[in-house]
Amino acid sequence: MEPYPLRLTATARPLVFGGHAIARRLGKTGVPDWCVAETWECSDVDGSSGTVTNGPLAGRTLREVVADHPEELMGPGWSGDFFPVLTKFIDAAGALPVHLHADDEDARRLEGQRNGKTEAWHILDAAPGATALCGVKEGVSKEELRAALEKQDFDRVLRRLPVRAGQTIYVPGGTPHSFGPDTLIYEIEQTSDIQQHAMRWQMEDGSHVGDEEFAANLDMFLKEVKTGTRPDFVPGLRIPVADGVDRTFLCAGPYFALERWSAGTAAPLRRSFATAQILTNIGAPVRVRAKDFREELGRAATLLLPAALGEVEIEGPADVLFGYLPDLWRDVVSPLAEAGYDAGAIASLGSVRGPAHTDGS
Structure with a gap:
């Protein structure tokens, strides 16, 4: 089958x-x-795998596409x-639960799952004075943490x-x-x-959590918490690509990388890639071309671009995001x-070593 950009259902x-x-x-x-609160733009979570809505693969779940065309x-x-x-x-119209x-x-x-969840947030909009909680203060013990959580x-x-806005x-x-x-x-x-x-x-309905359930939740929370991780927001690292075309690396690590590309009208945005790309439009509608595919991508819409x-x-004008599973050296460190x-600037993106490390990892 000839590869083409996939439109997926969003939950x-x-x-x-x-x-x-x-x-x-x-x-x-x-x-x-x-x-x-959330729309899952590209998901293969168990029970919530997106379904292809266009082209020859329409009706197939992302899980099935992975199995058939890895x-x-x-x-x-x-x-x-x-x-x-x-x-x-x-959309955090209200505050998310501490979790x-x-x-x-x-x-x-502890949970019998195949993997955990490292994540990154790219701020699209925030009210003046908006804040986030992230990480345990230095010197706080687990006993002190539990007492405060209680x-x-x-x-x-x-x-x-x-x-x-604009930070990650x-x-x-x-x-x-x-x-x-x-x-x-x-x-x-x-x-x-x-x-x-x-x-x-x-968080589903705001109903009260009883004492026994709350204590059990804190027990598991304290078993899984990492008190030494204290990440910070960063503005990203920008590379001019062409006349009016900018590429900004927002975050990177072994599990994912995220870039924001912007373009005016002097030159089109052209991106080459060797792994699947989750293309999400965060600006006005744009025209996307990939092989025989020529379609408009609307506001806040997503395409999954196969590596092939x-x-x-x-x-342009364009303001889009590319999320992907990186080869860190090839896709992030080298460019x-x-x-x-x-090395310090590159390491600020998350969990990635800079050019001082020459072992290709």
Whole structure:
């Protein structure tokens, strides 16, 4: 089968912190007319795998496409049981619950899951004065952390960071976090839906969590928490590509990388790639060309570009995101080092070593 860009169904989730920003501010169509907290743009989470809506593969789930066309989708030599990257829009009209996601080791050891969930947030919009909680303050013991969580006194033990549009933060598994209210983000993460909450209310409907359940939740939270991870927001690393075309690396690590590309009208946006690309439009509608595919990509819409396509062209003006599973040396370190960025700058993107390491990892 000839590769082509895939349109996938997006799952909308009506959690209590959601609002209407994904439809009304981003302009995403097809969103239900109720408070939506998240739309899962590219998902292969168990039970929530997106379904292809266009072309010869229409009606097939992403899980089925991975099984039938692993190398065409992900690149030569790749094999796996599921698509490894999950992307979402999240509308934190209200504050998210304080929670964490296990890292790979704890997910397998404590929850019987195949992998954990490291994630990153790219801030699309935030009200003046918006903040996020992310990471445990230095010097806080697990005993002190539990005592504060029991009292719901989060600022006593967790770091509160200012949030500004355009910034990104890479959040390793095991890091306690929350953001909102009045914050709109694009999230990229490992394919997983595991989480441990530290709240007295359920995020699905706001109902009360009883004492016994709350204590059990905190027990698991404390087993999985990593008190030494204290990530910060970064502006990204920009590389001029062509006349009016900019490429900005937002975050990178072994599980995913995220880039933001912008283009005017002097030159089209052209991107070559060797692994599947999750292309999400965060600006006005654009025209996308890839081999025989010529279609418009609307506001807040997503295409999954199989690796076998090799290249995509987008007519400007354009403001788009590319999320992918990287070969860190080839896709991240080398282009940034060639552009003059040092090891420290590259390492600021998340979990990636800079050009001082020459072993190709």
